[in-house]
Amino acid sequence: MFEPLSKIPVGMRYYFGAEARLRRSVEDTIMGVFDGWSYEEITTPCVDYLALFERGMGYEQAHRAFRFTDGDGRLLALRPDVTSSVARAAATLFAGRPRPLRFCYASPVFRQQPPSHAEWRRENKQLGCELIGVEGNHAEIELLLVATEILTTLNLRDEYRITLNSVEIFSGICEHLALDDLQRERMRQLVDKRDAAELQKFLACFGTTQTERDSFSRLIQLTGKAEILDEARRIITNPRSLNALNKLESLWGIIQALDMGSCFDIDLGDVSGLDYYTGLTCKIYVAGAGARVGSGGRYDNLTANFGRPEPAVGFVLDLDALIDVLMRKGKEAAGEFEKRESAALLDSDPATLFGEARRRRAGRERILINITQVKE
Amino acid sequence: MTGITIAMAKGRMQEEALQLLARAGVQVSPLALKSRRLAIEDESGAYRFVFVKPSDVPVYVEHGIADCGVVGRDVLLESGADLLQPLDLRIGYCRIAVAAREGDSRSAMGALRVATKYPNIAATHFGSRGVPVEIIQLSGSVELAPVLGLADCIVDLVETGRTLAENGLTIVEVITDSSARLVVNRASYQLKASAVSRLIEALKRGLDEGEPK
Numbered sequence: 001m002f003e004p005l006s007k008i009p010v011g012m013r014y015y016f017g018a019e020a021r022l023r024r025s026v027e028d029t030i031m032g033v034f035d036g037w038s039y040e041e042i043t044t045p046c047v048d049y050l051a052l053f054e055r056g057m058g059y060e061q062a063h064r065a066f067r068f069t070d071g072d073g074r075l076l077a078l079r080p081d082v083t084s085s086v087a088r089a090a091a092t093l094f095a096g097r098p099r100p101l102r103f104c105y106a107s108p109v110f111r112q113q114p115p116s117h118a119e120w121r122r123e124n125k126q127l128g129c130e131l132i133g134v135e136g137n138h139a140e141i142e143l144l145l146v147a148t149e150i151l152t153t154l155n156l157r158d159e160y161r162i163t164l165n166s167v168e169i170f171s172g173i174c175e176h177l178a179l180d181d182l183q184r185e186r187m188r189q190l191v192d193k194r195d196a197a198e199l200q201k202f203l204a205c206f207g208t209t210q211t212e213r214d215s216f217s218r219l220i221q222l223t224g225k226a227e228i229l230d231e232a233r234r235i236i237t238n239p240r241s242l243n244a245l246n247k248l249e250s251l252w253g254i255i256q257a258l259d260m261g262s263c264f265d266i267d268l269g270d271v272s273g274l275d276y277y278t279g280l281t282c283k284i285y286v287a288g289a290g291a292r293v294g295s296g297g298r299y300d301n302l303t304a305n306f307g308r309p310e311p312a313v314g315f316v317l318d319l320d321a322l323i324d325v326l327m328r329k330g331k332e333a334a335g336e337f338e339k340r341e342s343a344a345l346l347d348s349d350p351a352t353l354f355g356e357a358r359r360r361r362a363g364r365e366r367i368l369i370n371i372t373q374v375k376e
Numbered sequence: 377m378t379g380i381t382i383a384m385a386k387g388r389m390q391e392e393a394l395q396l397l398a399r400a401g402v403q404v405s406p407l408a409l410k411s412r413r414l415a416i417e418d419e420s421g422a423y424r425f426v427f428v429k430p431s432d433v434p435v436y437v438e439h440g441i442a443d444c445g446v447v448g449r450d451v452l453l454e455s456g457a458d459l460l461q462p463l464d465l466r467i468g469y470c471r472i473a474v475a476a477r478e479g480d481s482r483s484a485m486g487a488l489r490v491a492t493k494y495p496n497i498a499a500t501h502f503g504s505r506g507v508p509v510e511i512i513q514l515s516g517s518v519e520l521a522p523v524l525g526l527a528d529c530i531v532d533l534v535e536t537g538r539t540l541a542e543n544g545l546t547i548v549e550v551i552t553d554s555s556a557r558l559v560v561n562r563a564s565y566q567l568k569a570s571a572v573s574r575l576i577e578a579l580k581r582g583l584d585e586g587e588p589k
Binding site for chain 2: 115116117118161163193194195196197198221222223224265267283285286287289290291292
């Protein structure tokens with residue numbers, strides 16, 4: 001059983017040279033924007049109890065994690081998500097601090113099974129922020145503005161789209177149809193895939209009329225602006241969904257007042273993602289990336305798991321997906337990335353050589369000691 | 377961000393799919409089709425077609441290399457690809473079924489040996505019934521396996537049932553129906569929203585026209 005040591009586990013990779021520099025600079029840019037909005041950096045433990053992530057992300061997502069056992073037999077996981085851990089910190093370590101809390105992070109997350117074939121990596125760097133302790137539009141708009149500022153700063157101004165939805169619209173419909181958990185999950189999958197044909201068959205089992213089925217399956221396929229909300233109101237009548245539609249509409253009003261309507265879409269078919277969202281959800285798409293590059297939303301119940309219920313919003317960007325797009329763009333725009341110059345120091349006398357090196361470094365010059373020229 | 381690339385499954389339903397597209401107003405010149413080029417444009421230049429093996433369609437679309445694809449539901453179920461499936465194209469109808477030799481009573485206990493080109497569909501199907509199975513993956517002529525004693529039964533596509541009958545096999549159970557689907561990449565669905573919905577609307581009209589009244 002000799003496996004060659006040269007082999008690298010699937011979904012893992014090295015980063016080097018121009019790509020590594022770009023990763024660092026993009027990370028710095030994004031963390032700089034977070035800092036500009038007064039978000040404080042937090043680093044969560046890389047290893048934590050699996051139970052934390054089960055509570056936070058939901059059972060299915062948490063079980064994508066790499067798992068192992070602690071000395072006492074409890075299951076540990078390599079962090080597959082940062083938000084769960086930040087929520088715990090907010091409810092415990094930061095319980096006494098004044099609200100709102102603003103956290104940001106740049107942390108690798110690990111998943112044994114990636115969510116799709118196109119996302120082959122099993123280690124991803126997540127850049128995200130969380131705003132904890134405020135209800136309503138202000139927190140949500142702040143979040144969306146931070147996201148748009150980041151994407152604009154990365155020169156992706158005309159190439160991104162953020163879609164908005166509210167989990168409550170879907171939840172209201174499920175409640176209205178009196179679906180149990182399994183049925184709800186089945187319907188969620190069909191809506192998520194925009195599978196109108198199968199959705200119609202599914203809805204036929206729940207006493208819906210043909211007209212209702214037709215209009216609902218059309219609704220989940222539409223992506224657009226405010227007119228989507230009007231259309232939705234004609235079809236959806238239950239109070240829970242309507243309440244969510246009203247909230248979404250007032251959010252949309254502010255987006256338009258800020259003249260950002262062109263970067264946003266309402267997408268009532270977006271029901272994928274983590275279990276912890278309770279209201280607004282958003283997904284971030286950038287041209288050139290086959291999968292989404294970021295997501296976020298409102299998760300008002302998460303901190304309750306740790307004994308302190310409070311409202312919260314947050315979003316996360318996938319650094320790896322962003323870098324893929326930027327690397328491709330960079331190559332098209334400017335050919336290869338620039339090679340960086342350094343002053344080569346050749347002198348063979350160590351005292352002179354390193355004296356010179358120290359002097360130039362004091363002037364912040366980039367130097368390269370040419371070791372091969374040094375003779376014993 | 378306007379042109380749309382469509383990955384088409386070669387073979388079984390390529391002809392029907394192209395006819396449907398033509399009814400939807402997307403014309404591909406017969407000359408280009410006859411050539412051996414694997415990527416061709418339609419006559420308006422708004423769509424680019426790539427012709428690939430059916431099982432590769434979900435791969436191209438999931439990676440966003442193609443924005444849309446036309447492929448059977450059987451292939452989608454087997455691949456488990458994370459794709460949007462907004463439209464049933466109502467062509468390429470077939471069933472995915474369990475078939476065994478006539479008169480063969482499947483033993484309820486012990487591991488069933490299943491030969492198939494669809495190991496994931498087979499595993500999910502028997503798994504949901506709690507039947508232990510040994511899955512033998514083949515890439516063609518699956519009907520031979522029970523005849524030669526390689527497997528107790530098969531999980532395969534059935535269109536007319538003729539191949540089964542000629543090899544002395546009968547359908548034991550239909551797992552699910554399949555037909556061609558329009559699939560769309562998640563990012564393209566948002567970033568090229570108007571072009572994608574134009575295509576969907578055109579195909580819907582094409583479907584209604586083709587429907588016998």
